[in-house]
Amino acid sequence: MPRSHLLLVNLGTPTAPEPEAVRAFLLEFLSDPEVVDLPAFIWRPFLKRVVLRRRPARVAELYRSIWTDGGSPLRVETNRMVQGLRELANGRFTVSAAYRYGEPSLDSEIARLAGDTAQPIVAVPLFPQRTGSTTGTAFARLDEVARRAGCASRVKPRCIAPDDPGYIAALAARWQLALARAAVPPEHLIVSFHGIPVRYDRNEQRQYSRDCEATTRAFLAASGWSAARTTLAYQSKFGFEKWLIPPTAGVLAALPGRGVRHVAVITPGFLTEGLETLEEIGIQGRETFLHAGGASFLRVGAVEAHPAMLQSLADMALAPPAMTIP
Secondary structure, eight states, X not given: OOXXXXXXXXXXXXXXXXXXXXXXXXXHHHTOTTTOOSOHHHHHHHIIIIIHHHHHHHHHHHHHTTXXXXXOHHHHHHHHHHHHHHHHHTTSSEEEEEEEESSSBHHHXXXXXXXXXXXXXXXXXXXXXXOIIIIIHHHHHHHHHHHHHTOGGGEEEOOOOXXXXXXXXXXXXXXXXXXXXXXXXXXXXXXXXXXXXXXXXXXXXXXXHHHHHHHHHHHHHHHOOOGGGEEEEEEOOOSSSOBSSSBHHHHHHHGGGGTOOEEEEEOTTOXXXXXXXXXXXXXXXXXXXXXXXXXXXXXXXXXXXXXXHHHHHHHHHXXXXXXXXX
């Protein structure tokens, strides 16, 4: 039997922290009906005439605050995961990465892989909490491009379970490392996930919020941290709809008033660092908490290429588990 190919699918990133690059990325991202499901005749003019005129310069400035010598942190760390998996594979499977938005795209990577007429392709989005705007859009695009490339029968889509043992072990290890480095132990922990509109979650029978809750329960069990000193919250609200609550920024602003002066934030929904973790939490979140009267702020790093996380991904390539795909 031919060895499989493990395809990691991440969200994507602008090619540079400049307005034009950000504009191109936002156009592709926000044009996806799984991300913004408003009628196109309403949303597209607003996107082009308002959003893409006002946001790119401001977002580019935010990206510049986290950009590295190697480029976007998301791309750097996705590549690090690929390299770690290649070393772990030791020839048993092959590995590459593609992005739902940006390059290398799912289109180009599936076209490249289609040349091997026998190799199974195990496609794994790097999103352990399932919803249409992450796993859903990744699998929909994957199916579309695989059919076009003539290799749909070889593509095996798989999800990282929200309580996957390797994923949870990696989260717990990052938490313990952060605690060991903290000057002052935190009094409270915020488990912050990317938010989605309440309407999306309701239409999906609360699949996303239930996955976030499952991850939080599994992490607390693995880490031994008290649920009474934990708040599950949601970040990155965009637009005017009602989103899942409580909002992370609001929790950070309120905790000092409840007597919490030392806080930690972990972001399990982001397997690689990016704008949402380094800037929104690490810079904006810190400022919000300290301005409200907090004394110390601890941000827990993403799981990235932690050995336990890589082993779980490798196991999918070697013996793909059965899991319902949204």
